[in-house]
Amino acid sequence: MKILILITALLFSNLTISATETKVMIRAKARDAKFIGTSLGGAHIIIRNKLNQRILAEGNTSGSTGNTDLIMKTPKVRGNSIADDHTGGFMAAIDIDEPTFVTVEVISPLNSKQAQAVVTTELWLIPGKHILGEGIILEIPGYIIDILKPRTHQYISLKTIQDKPFQFQANIVMMCGCVIEKGGVWNSDEIEVKGILKRDGKFVKNIDMSLVSTNLFEGSYLLTIPGNYELVLYAYHEKTGNTGVDKVNYVVFE
Structure with missing residues (x-):
């Protein structure tokens, strides 16, 4: 019996160790405008496993709306980010042990129901391969x-x-x-x-x-x-x- 318990514990330990934390930055940006952050109550983010719809991470964006000149007046150049360390976003930390196809859902503005829109995208997450910096940006029209x-x-x-x-x-x-x-x-x-x-x-x-x-x-x-x-x-x-x-x-x- 003790041997069985030990084997089970080892198997569980191995499963736990094999899961790798993967960080993903998700941002919501208003169409023809700036990012949705703390001042507006944030946008609500839900990340789900596409296969079984299990929620892997959930939370609200926080931070500033971003730099107006950088976002609205500076020509966009490939490789140059329009977000900085203070720009509104939600940092998800997800433990996965294999490449996982996920759905990212943004509900915004969170506190203005009559204007609320839902925008989604899908992508593969690879264990330990973080998506940081500008991250994934979803556009909210209206x-x-x-x-x-x-x-x-x-x-x-x-x-x-x-x-x-x-x-x-x-x-x-x-x-x-x-x-x-x-x-x-x-x-x-x-x-x-x-x-x-x-x-x-x-x-x-x-x-x-x-x-x-x-x-x-x-x-x-x-x-x-x-x-x-x-x-x-x-x-x-x-x-x-x-x-x-x-x-x-x-x-x-x-």
Whole structure:
């Protein structure tokens, strides 16, 4: 019996020793923008064994959004990294004993559900062959849009409006949290922002939204008829194909 236990222990020990730690840096980068790091709550990373779907590593990216000049203004040259030691990422340490085909899944932005996108890629991991430096970069398209006014299911009395146009407001940022401003790196003049207004399920009007301060867009419309309203607000950038949407429902009464 003791011999059997010893043999089992030796076999288990050999299996444990044969597994080799393999490090992989995973980063999430907003399309036409910077990396997703701590300031935005991070992107969630899941690495799975493709064969059996077992999770090998999981966590959130952390760090800075990166160097704006390096990422956005410096021409990309083969071999030159756009990430440094402070740039947001998730370092996975995975124990494998043979080449393993994995799926890498990025869920981002983690804390903005209405803008959340899932992006995946697949690759072979080789025991002890680390993937460091810039690592594996997955691109997250879109915009994060938060309608600030009206509030969700807000009741608005026509008497309080007093025949004045009702003001709509929305905050819009890149998927890394980078700012949108007039003439900036992410130029508001190049982004089409509009609201599609409906009343009782029927189209009413397209609302033009304009930048009034960093990230803040406003538009207005004279509400004169009671009903159940819905505002679907979108942002669109033709050059990159970036899009984003937020929706809100509210009630107008007499």
